[in-house]
């Protein structure tokens with residue numbers, strides 16, 4: 033509760049100050065403090081903290097290694113979990129699995145020997161991939177045939193058995209992407225403040241969160257599978273000029289958002305990046321700019 037109240041008390045006067053500066057001083061009732069959810073911009077009074085309407089949000093989501101960073105409203109926080117973050121987490125788990133990372137995750141898998149399936153679960157252990165058949169998911173006759181075929185290969189010593197595995201996982205790629213865009217938006221807000229997210233170019237990002245099934249914000253996300261998952265950076269890129277942006281690096285994902293200064297709308301920005309993309313989604317250009325510290329809580333640097 034203390035952390036939420038102190039985050040409210042830091043954000044509310046900054047919000048008032050920025051609205052005043054933008055000539056929107058009548059946007060909030062006078063004589064009382066308000067904090068707006070950065071995702072939906074609904075303003076809440078201080079009692080909303082004790083009422084549970086303003087909640088602590090992890091950025092990026094906890095399920096992909098994030099930590100508490102700021103306040104969002106309960107509704108936005110909860111819907112993001114089911115609409116976007118669960119897809120990002122499922123994708124991350126599946127990718128870790130395919131890369132052979134021992135993460136403790138168990139995934140549903142089907143083993144095929146000579147085309148005969150056996151359904152079960154799989155997990156990486158110190159000694160390799162461990163597959164366990166799950167009897168209730170298999171027809172007993174098919175299971176028996178699978179084991180006979182497997183034994184025949186083991187006995188024959190055939191080094192190239194007709195054996196394959198299929199991992200079963202379900203996630204929506206577009207929604208997983210929105211989860212990372214949302215995390216980048218929130219990290220940029222925490223670092224830079226209300227002045228940044230009140231720019232007109234940032235409106236489509238909030239619209240995207242309300243419309244998960246429509247592509248509202250074309251956004252370039254660079255992925256570096258070799259990056260450490262713990263990397264967190266916010267870069268204010270100012271060169272080359274046409275790629276001015278805020279680059280938010282979270283592990284292997286780097287999300288490029290509109291710049292603080294003379295920002296270009298998201299569709300122009302993504303086109304500018306597209307013209308500089310080389311093989312493997314890498315950029316054939318070096319980005320220069322300033323780094324701002326990754327926020328440990330909302331710092332409102334620009335406010």
Ligand SMILES: [Zn+2]
Pocket residue numbers: 069070071072073074104105106107108109
């Ligand atoms: Zn909200």
